[in-house]
Amino acid sequence: MASAQKIPAKMTAIAISEPGGPRVLKPETRDVPLPGPGEILIRVRAAGVNRPDVQQRKGAYPPPPGASDLPGLEASGEVAALGDEISRWRVGDRVCALTPGGGYAEYVKVHAGSVLPLPAGFTHTEAAAVPENYFTVWHNMFERGGLKSGETLLVHGGSSGIGTTAIQLAAAFGAYVVTTAGSKEKCDACLKLGADRAINYREEDFVAAVKEATGGKGANVILDMVGGDYVARNYEAAALEGRIVQIATQGGAVASADFSKIMVKRLVHTGSTLRPRTVEFKAAIAAALEAQVWPLLGTRKVAPVMDMIFPLKEAWRAHERMEDGEHIGKIVLDVG
Numbered sequence: 001m002a003s004a005q006k007i008p009a010k011m012t013a014i015a016i017s018e019p020g021g022p023r024v025l026k027p028e029t030r031d032v033p034l035p036g037p038g039e040i041l042i043r044v045r046a047a048g049v050n051r052p053d054v055q056q057r058k059g060a061y062p063p064p065p066g067a068s069d070l071p072g073l074e075a076s077g078e079v080a081a082l083g084d085e086i087s088r089w090r091v092g093d094r095v096c097a098l099t100p101g102g103g104y105a106e107y108v109k110v111h112a113g114s115v116l117p118l119p120a121g122f123t124h125t126e127a128a129a130v131p132e133n134y135f136t137v138w139h140n141m142f143e144r145g146g147l148k149s150g151e152t153l154l155v156h157g158g159s160s161g162i163g164t165t166a167i168q169l170a171a172a173f174g175a176y177v178v179t180t181a182g183s184k185e186k187c188d189a190c191l192k193l194g195a196d197r198a199i200n201y202r203e204e205d206f207v208a209a210v211k212e213a214t215g216g217k218g219a220n221v222i223l224d225m226v227g228g229d230y231v232a233r234n235y236e237a238a239a240l241e242g243r244i245v246q247i248a249t250q251g252g253a254v255a256s257a258d259f260s261k262i263m264v265k266r267l268v269h270t271g272s273t274l275r276p277r278t279v280e281f282k283a284a285i286a287a288a289l290e291a292q293v294w295p296l297l298g299t300r301k302v303a304p305v306m307d308m309i310f311p312l313k314e315a316w317r318a319h320e321r322m323e324d325g326e327h328i329g330k331i332v333l334d335v336g
């Protein structure tokens, strides 16, 4: 290690004792990880909770090779130690980071390219709510989906961490935003965040609502976390030359759809997962976010929607809240 503050040998972390329900999340004493070349060690102050953590806890989303077995895809805190070949960061810098795993712990090591400064004026709990959603939405909505100012976005799950981020960023960059959510309270929250139209998918057909909201044209970009029977309906709701970006398949990974719609409307149906991508790829997204989104976070034109904060040792309660589905925005762990 090139540089370090006093670091203990052991730390408290939340581990997945076996695949299962929220109670399998248990505090454990683990070795503090050592940063290698190009990596930094963060003394974690807060860690974001994401739906993929729930999937990992159930045994359905194993960490990629080389990643920590501990859950946690994002964290904020202070730089505690620097590996070799780090020029930008200094011990003590306040940062937030996308982590390949291991965020539910007092210390986490990350590649320097996945680290960003705390947005101006942000607390650690707010900053920990940013990386996973902003990296995912930036890449899938703008880079993969090619959303442009003046176009219409349809984002499913508008009140989720991902959805609240997509609504705000799309609106900030000049798109017309339509979203779906499962209750009036969630739809109201989406409208407050900048959505132009919020569809309660339990009461309204989103295909008809999108057509009505767009004068029959449909959505230019659809960011979808549902899949299943939404696939065929997304093809219906899409505009000519529409781009449908799949980021999850909560409603089913196997679907039957009329593929002639792809030809007739010249649609693109794509998708991606962030976690297994290379450190170079993540560094490129970090650079784009710092240039184009960090100024918006600094003035609070966009900001994470904070749902609830739980102490690290009560991570199981955070997962219970996420699985209850009552939350709006982000659930965060306070690591102290």
Ligand SMILES: NC(=O)c1ccc[n+]([C@@H]2O[C@H](COP(=O)([O-])OP(=O)(O)OC[C@H]3O[C@@H](n4cnc5c(N)ncnc54)[C@H](OP(=O)(O)O)[C@@H]3O)[C@@H](O)[C@H]2O)c1
Pocket: 049, 050, 051, 052, 132, 136, 156, 157, 158, 159, 160, 161, 162, 163, 180, 181, 182, 183, 186, 201, 225, 226, 246, 247, 248, 249, 250, 251, 272, 273, 274, 275, 322, 325, 329
């Ligand atoms: N591809 C990637 O790189 C990537 C990265 C991060 C997250 N993700 C995925 O993105 C999704 C959101 O993550 P998150 O952490 O923001 O989770 P979250 O806050 O728990 O949100 C889950 C959302 O899914 C919605 N939903 C579930 N089933 C639905 C259905 N049948 N119809 C409509 N909406 C449905 C829920 O809407 P209601 O509550 O309104 O029912 C809720 O808003 C997750 O599926 C996650 O796995 C993907």
